[in-house]
Amino acid sequence: MGPNLIFSVIYKTIFSWSMKRAHIISIGNELLIGDTVNTNASWIGRFLTEKGFRVDEVLTISDNYESIVASVKWSLEHADLVITTGGLGPTHDDITKKAVADIFDSRMITDEDILAHIKKMFALRGFTFSESNREQAMIPEGCDVLFNNRGTAPGMWFQKNGSFLAVLPGIPNEMKFLMEKRVSEKIDTQFQETGFRAVKYLKTAGVTESSLSDDYIGNLSHFIDNDFEIAYLPNPGGVTIRIACQEKTEEDSDLKISELENYIREKAGSVIYGEGRDFTLSEALGNLLKCRNYTLAAAESCTGGYLSNEITNVSGCSNYMKGGITAYSNEIKAGHLKVSESEIEKYGAVSKQVALAMAYGISEKFGSDIGVSTTGIAGPGGGSPEKPVGTVWMGFRILDQHFAMKAILTKDRLLNKERSSIIVLETIRRVLLNIEPMPYNLKQERA
Amino acid sequence: MGPNLIFSVIYKTIFSWSMKRAHIISIGNELLIGDTVNTNASWIGRFLTEKGFRVDEVLTISDNYESIVASVKWSLEHADLVITTGGLGPTHDDITKKAVADIFDSRMITDEDILAHIKKMFALRGFTFSESNREQAMIPEGCDVLFNNRGTAPGMWFQKNGSFLAVLPGIPNEMKFLMEKRVSEKIDTQFQETGFRAVKYLKTAGVTESSLSDDYIGNLSHFIDNDFEIAYLPNPGGVTIRIACQEKTEEDSDLKISELENYIREKAGSVIYGEGRDFTLSEALGNLLKCRNYTLAAAESCTGGYLSNEITNVSGCSNYMKGGITAYSNEIKAGHLKVSESEIEKYGAVSKQVALAMAYGISEKFGSDIGVSTTGIAGPGGGSPEKPVGTVWMGFRILDQHFAMKAILTKDRLLNKERSSIIVLETIRRVLLNIEPMPYNLKQERA
Numbered sequence: 001m002g003p004n005l006i007f008s009v010i011y012k013t014i015f016s017w018s019m020k021r022a023h024i025i026s027i028g029n030e031l032l033i034g035d036t037v038n039t040n041a042s043w044i045g046r047f048l049t050e051k052g053f054r055v056d057e058v059l060t061i062s063d064n065y066e067s068i069v070a071s072v073k074w075s076l077e078h079a080d081l082v083i084t085t086g087g088l089g090p091t092h093d094d095i096t097k098k099a100v101a102d103i104f105d106s107r108m109i110t111d112e113d114i115l116a117h118i119k120k121m122f123a124l125r126g127f128t129f130s131e132s133n134r135e136q137a138m139i140p141e142g143c144d145v146l147f148n149n150r151g152t153a154p155g156m157w158f159q160k161n162g163s164f165l166a167v168l169p170g171i172p173n174e175m176k177f178l179m180e181k182r183v184s185e186k187i188d189t190q191f192q193e194t195g196f197r198a199v200k201y202l203k204t205a206g207v208t209e210s211s212l213s214d215d216y217i218g219n220l221s222h223f224i225d226n227d228f229e230i231a232y233l234p235n236p237g238g239v240t241i242r243i244a245c246q247e248k249t250e251e252d253s254d255l256k257i258s259e260l261e262n263y264i265r266e267k268a269g270s271v272i273y274g275e276g277r278d279f280t281l282s283e284a285l286g287n288l289l290k291c292r293n294y295t296l297a298a299a300e301s302c303t304g305g306y307l308s309n310e311i312t313n314v315s316g317c318s319n320y321m322k323g324g325i326t327a328y329s330n331e332i333k334a335g336h337l338k339v340s341e342s343e344i345e346k347y348g349a350v351s352k353q354v355a356l357a358m359a360y361g362i363s364e365k366f367g368s369d370i371g372v373s374t375t376g377i378a379g380p381g382g383g384s385p386e387k388p389v390g391t392v393w394m395g396f397r398i399l400d401q402h403f404a405m406k407a408i409l410t411k412d413r414l415l416n417k418e419r420s421s422i423i424v425l426e427t428i429r430r431v432l433l434n435i436e437p438m439p440y441n442l443k444q445e446r447a
Numbered sequence: 448m449g450p451n452l453i454f455s456v457i458y459k460t461i462f463s464w465s466m467k468r469a470h471i472i473s474i475g476n477e478l479l480i481g482d483t484v485n486t487n488a489s490w491i492g493r494f495l496t497e498k499g500f501r502v503d504e505v506l507t508i509s510d511n512y513e514s515i516v517a518s519v520k521w522s523l524e525h526a527d528l529v530i531t532t533g534g535l536g537p538t539h540d541d542i543t544k545k546a547v548a549d550i551f552d553s554r555m556i557t558d559e560d561i562l563a564h565i566k567k568m569f570a571l572r573g574f575t576f577s578e579s580n581r582e583q584a585m586i587p588e589g590c591d592v593l594f595n596n597r598g599t600a601p602g603m604w605f606q607k608n609g610s611f612l613a614v615l616p617g618i619p620n621e622m623k624f625l626m627e628k629r630v631s632e633k634i635d636t637q638f639q640e641t642g643f644r645a646v647k648y649l650k651t652a653g654v655t656e657s658s659l660s661d662d663y664i665g666n667l668s669h670f671i672d673n674d675f676e677i678a679y680l681p682n683p684g685g686v687t688i689r690i691a692c693q694e695k696t697e698e699d700s701d702l703k704i705s706e707l708e709n710y711i712r713e714k715a716g717s718v719i720y721g722e723g724r725d726f727t728l729s730e731a732l733g734n735l736l737k738c739r740n741y742t743l744a745a746a747e748s749c750t751g752g753y754l755s756n757e758i759t760n761v762s763g764c765s766n767y768m769k770g771g772i773t774a775y776s777n778e779i780k781a782g783h784l785k786v787s788e789s790e791i792e793k794y795g796a797v798s799k800q801v802a803l804a805m806a807y808g809i810s811e812k813f814g815s816d817i818g819v820s821t822t823g824i825a826g827p828g829g830g831s832p833e834k835p836v837g838t839v840w841m842g843f844r845i846l847d848q849h850f851a852m853k854a855i856l857t858k859d860r861l862l863n864k865e866r867s868s869i870i871v872l873e874t875i876r877r878v879l880l881n882i883e884p885m886p887y888n889l890k891q892e893r894a
Contacts, residue, residue: 031492032492032503033492033496034488034490034491034493035678035689037489038484038489039484041481041485042485043481045479045481049479049481057479057507057508057514059504060504060506061503067503067504233482303756304758304760304768305747305754305756305758306759308747308756308773309756310752311751311752312752312775312864313860313861315826318776321751321775322775322776323773323774323775323776323779324772325771326752326770326772328759328765329765329770331814332769336812413760417756417759
């Protein structure tokens, strides 16, 4: 059973529950004309899904009074919870507040707490408070204020015929703050009966979606029949396994999810480098290096700094990252990494020999336990019949092991940098943990 | 007049034209639960806007028969052009084709050309063609096939009461292929009267949105009154100015847009590094270095490879990029960049002296005309009252000039790496072109 089929079965299952329904309404011309990608809606969609809601609709409309009134009214009739974002700014094209006030037949009143907060923010930033800013402190009478510590536009919470409406600003960090600190609590109070949802993200690298499903994990229909939700989410860095379930109490859902988690870890534990939606392979490797007290250095040609940048994205990496050399030209490879010029001439810069020499050279030069290297044809130009665009040699000196691997990747320069870096990081992790080599079509050759 | 106000005036203006209206319907559960960000909708939104359409609505719904039928019917009544994406795969949760066939009261027939194409694709990839794959070659009778050379799901084009419907797969590269190669032509034939739209993206760096608008460009109401569209689009790399206009012929719109472009370039030419939506500062600097025949090398501490990676994202950069050293530890700074240990001890690694020494060291070591460096506290930990998180010193040796700059950036590690790199790239560009220094709150000190 492939992932697509699993996916469809899951949805048939979860959609048959009596879930609370949610709608998201995104307001803003910049979203319609494509200048801004609607990341707010996907963030809220995930947030509400994890809270046990079924998101039926995301609607994006312009800052148009009639559209806002019609859409919010319609959604309040068809969903239990409606979230709007956008259109709360101080300029006259921001009309969400007026539209919502009219839906609830409310007059606008000044909220003194918000007014004081706005005046304080202006003073802190050294801006002059003008009378038009006073409007930001006005809210429709009768709504609950969702106090916005991060900005000047307050969020608002309304109730109508058993449905609830949250009106939030469109600036992502303000919206997220209000969802996490204000709306979340309102939801927990009003929708207690939705139960507790447990969600886990198990992160893998170096294995394809179909191999992960077919070769490692296998048939999960027993779990799916028991109301577990399972999704394989592929991305350039690897495949994330998202598992979820919902029970009456938090203890029950935690207990239930651990049953599936343990099963998956038993089957695919070797390729799971960690958990958490935003946990990265660099972090996993960093923890391992810190724990083993090993240091690392990188000599990069085709990845051009990508690999070092990934490693140094982790806070605290100075404990294990000695540094690196971006050796873009052959003279740097020869002069600073001690790759012999005759080898470069004989085998070419993109070769096993040069990759091995670079890895050895950087670990010697920087005095690190581990030295890695990349040399390849990132593209789009520069390929040949013997070494097409996407050919990458990666060299490793890991303690007493010394080997090189070859991969034929894509025609895309940026993707090739990213993929090479992931192969390097995952290979170090697997060697240190004695895990089977990566199931890519890679040629692994020992020196 | 601030950017927000300009924005609103623009929209008031363009929305008063008698434009053709478009709706986009995105179909897929993965979009609603937030596992996938809806980049398709923003891509199509921009495409249609550039074709002279006004996009009134983007609706995201699940793979649900009733939702699809109701939404497509509603949109066909309220828009001149409707684009759907998603739900055309081979598994049984993909029901868009069935829903659309029922809207048009069409029976499903097999298209022999598509069938042959699918069989050929399967053979090429070495997959077995099964009977369930035959369904992919079935289409509603009476539609125009939008032949999909990139995949197995055909696109479809329908007409109803003067409105048009394009049904496309959700896989981004297939959707884009069909929009560019099939739908575009259909639109040009059916909507000739929309005229020709000219759009330009002028890219700036090192200047804030408000400074660009107030200090450089100033009041543009004369242009706005003449049906020009102007938007300031800020992002971490700088502010993009998008200008657009629409005329009966291509020549007229090109002529008209150049009037505004020339005006803006006269006012803000020094901070515009290039044009084109995806043109980067690294490309602009690369072109300049290639043209002047200068070479570059980078010594990175706090940016940890980000800067080298940005520079090497440009194809052909080996013409000017010698390489770099990521000097994460003090011993690398001392041992490989010839920064004196006494200076590091006396002033600290994050100091003007060390930044200057690193820039000089890397240009000497790699034999480059230009050497740059970064050393700072990227965060989130490691700050002190004198040197808070976000403190970054950048060193420059540009031909015979040698100076350092200090910036106090953010608390966010990744953002600090990105911003430091942009400041370095833009500073080199400005020095080489004799442009005024950057209007950041930066301390610039000559050695």
